[in-house]
Amino acid sequence: MQGTDAKPIRVETAAELDALIDAHDRLLVELFTEGCGACAAMEPVLGVVARETGVPVALVNPRDDPVLIERFDVRSVPTLVRFEDGEAVDRLAEGFVGADRVIEFLR
Template identity: 60%
Template sequence: MTASDKPSRLETGDDLDAFVESHDVALVEFYTSGCAMCQAMEPVLGNVARATDVAIGMVNPGDDIELVDRFDVRSVPTLILFEDGDETARLAEGFQGGDAVTDFLADHVPAAVGAN
């Protein structure tokens, strides 16, 4: 399945699991409603989705609280990179600009970033 040019909204852990399983490489933002930094990440992630071959999803763990413990989310926004269904890297340092997210992806999945 190819990446979309905008982040996919995921409602539940089941949606998250299906999204991750349907893409070889997927980046998922864990966010909360009312988080200004999280809201600012959405257009950044849209630009990253258009610039790379990485599928990008967004999930609010407050809508499925089990996700907080399952993925050890301690702050938002948290970006988690999945390859072949497994977590391979995470970025949990607050707001990240497009270059920082692209660099993060280039460090971990260079083929997906260099493809476009």
């Protein structure tokens, strides 16, 4: 998936997210909300991360499917969740972070 066209994928429901999780060995998910400046600023960073690492990135607003808030214990946004082989293995909820920090998080 590495390449210049790697962009974050927007999903709206838990079912869409689950399909992406199932389709990829590794996946990075950003949980965001509309109107969140730090979340909006993360999108271009995540595009860089997808291109640099080849790891697909999904963006989901848990308010669109509130089951996601409880499922991922979302307390602040943006929250990044790293999936490996279908399992959530790590999370990063430090607000806005740069591409280098996200790439480090993926290692």
